[in-house]
Amino acid sequence: MIEATLNYLLMHYLQILKFVVVGVTTFFINLSFFHLFFGVLNIDYEIAISFSYLITVLSHFTLHRVFTFNVKNQFLTGNAVKYLGMLGLNYVITLTAMWLVVNVATYSPYFGVIASTGLTAFTSFFVMKYFVFNKRDSL
DSSP: OHHHHHHHHHHTHHHHHHHHHHHHHHHHHHHHHHIIIIIITOOOHHHHHHHHHHHHHHHHHHHIIIIISOOTTSOHHHHHHHHHHHHHHHHHHHHHHHHIIIIISOOOHHHHHHHHHHHHHHHHHHHIIIIITOGGGOO
């Protein structure tokens, strides 16, 4: 299993690297907007994370579509519908992680943003690669 994992990583290293670059970029977009809404405007953390999540989505989708998975020749609407399904899953993961971090572990909501980002990043790569931006869906 370890050998298969290493082979997969070697075979897809450039795409994984691009995924990480886009992920780090959109993480900082998300964190910046969360800080604006929660830290500066004093909006409830659940609403703040929801707003920042929505703002981040457009840049995330576009960067992965064009840069990471290079599927500009696919139907935008098909990608978008599948992406929305993935976002639904990620949103549930995000709210659950925030609730666990804030209400169960009693840490700052900022740690919730970090935890939820890590959890959704792992699942998102595979969902986007094999479902949302699957190369078989090209024109």
